[in-house]
Amino acid sequence: MSSETWPQQLRRGLINLEQLNERGWLDAGAHSKELALAQNALDIRVPAEFHAGLAEGDVSLARQVIPAPAEAFIAEQELADPIGDERFSPHPGLTHRYPDRVLVxxxxxxxxxxxxxxxxxxxxxxxxxLSFEALAPAYRYISENPQIKEVIFTxxxxxxxTDSKLEPHLTQVEKIPHIETIRFHTRVPTVLPERITEQLCERLGGSNKTVWIVVHANSASEFTEKSLTALKKLRRAGIALASQSVLLKGVNDSKEGLVALLRALYRAGVQPYYLHYPDLAKGTSHFRIPLEAAMALVDALQGQLPGLAIPKLTVDIPGGHGKITATANTCQKLSESCWAFRSPLTGDWVKVQYP
Ligand code: SF4
Incomplete structure (x- = not known):
């Protein structure tokens, strides 16, 4: 185990095209117009934890973090806010889509x-x-709505x-009597494992609410020795662990790749939960496989893994119509690229065209 602190490890992440080009990790070169557009849309941060795998040419890591010229192509159907967060935002920084839980x-x-x-x-x-102070109306709203049982920090x-920046948020939520669980959605255990300090584990494990951590990981290669240690520390602190992954073309869209990822999660004591069909975010067409193929892939996992290790293939219906598990009861194929989904919020069928 290295003695590097987590801020040091964070600073070793590569943050621009020139750095990636120097390491030979850019196919298009640092001066491609498309890559400049990709960088403008979303910053670059390639975590230190991935560098060794990238140097070995691990495509399942590279596709997740190295900008591609294809990001400059924005399909007509792609949306700035694909899951409709803003439609359900009573205050800045807060999303209240389902009655019993909110995102902060x-x-x-x-x-x-x-x-x-x-x-x-x-x-x-x-x-x-948003600062903690700017989120005050959001916390007031949560306090005034007793049907909210869970706060999801995301x-x-x-x-x-840092611990000192996180503390006021935790303390605030812990003071609300009707909140039962606090959930964190994070990639940190696999991309910045040093962040999982004893102090953090002690703080979260000692909360007066049940704490869940939903770990976002997409490839078996993410489970390095350090990330496995981080996950073990969280489990020892009594924190419940589940996962979310995104089904990504060229990363985990083969039966072998998916089985390896799910086994790695299960072995680490993280229950596979969501397998997201990629949302219609701008410039992400190159990550999407046809939904029918995604459903077949998940069907093929039956018998390959324990039931506990098989996640739900999840579609967050574009436009803010809620999340569904993709099954014959919730999805209907209308044509090659057009699907209807039954909204869990209204029961209505919503038509979605994919690029
Ligand atoms: S998917 Fe999650 S971890 Fe990755 S960039 Fe978006 S918010 Fe950050």
């Missing part, structure tokens, strides 16, 4: 910038960050906040 976006910075990010219209843009990645 405590930062829009991350320890890695994923080239398929669904919230790329805000993520990495420092001017979008963003961005809530665990890139």
């Amino acid at each position: 976006k405590v930062t829009y910075q991350c320890a890695v910038y994923c080239r398929f990010c669904f919230r790329r219209h805000k993520v990495s843009h420092a001017e979008e960050n 963003g961005g990645d809530p665990l890139v906040l």
Whole structure:
């Protein structure tokens, strides 16, 4: 285990095209017009934890973090806010889509910038960050709505906040009697494992609410020795662990790749939960496989893995119509690229055209 602190490890992340080009990780070269557009839309941050794998040519890591010229192509159907967060935002930084839970976006910075990010219209843009004080109306709203049982800290990645920046948010939520669980959506355990300090584990494990951490990971290669240690520390602290992954072309869209990822999660004590069909975020067409192929891939996992290790293939219906598990009861194929989804919010069928 290295003695590097997590801020040092964060600073070793590569943040521009020139650095990636020097290492020979850019096919198009540092001066490609398309790559400049990609960088403008979403910052670059290639975490130090991935460097060894990238140097070995691991495509499942490279496609997630190295900008591609294809990001400059924006399909007509792609949206700035693909899952409709803003439609359900009673106050800045707060999304209240389902009655019993809310999202609180405590930062829009991350320890890695994923080239398929669904919230790329805000993520990495420092001017979008809200201070704790600016989130006061959001916390007041949560206190005044007793049907809300869960607060999900997200963003961005809530665990890139320092302990002292995170503390007021935690304390605030812990004071609300009707909140039962606090959930963190984070990539930190695999991309910045040093951040999972004993102090953080102690703080989260000692909360008066049940704490869940939903770990975002997409490739078996992300489970390095350090990330496995980080996950073990969280489990030892009594924190419940589940996962979310995105089904990504060229990363995990083969049966073998997916089985390896899910086994790695399961072995690390993280229950596979969501397997997201990529949202219609701008410039992400090159990550999407046909939905029918995605459903067949997940069907093929039956019998290959314990049921506990098989995630739900999830479509967040574009436009803010809610999340569904993709099954014959919730999805209807209308034509080669057109689907209808049954909204869990209204029961209505919503027609979606894919690029
Ligand atoms: S960690 Fe999450 S929020 Fe951050 S860039 Fe990746 S997908 Fe987007």
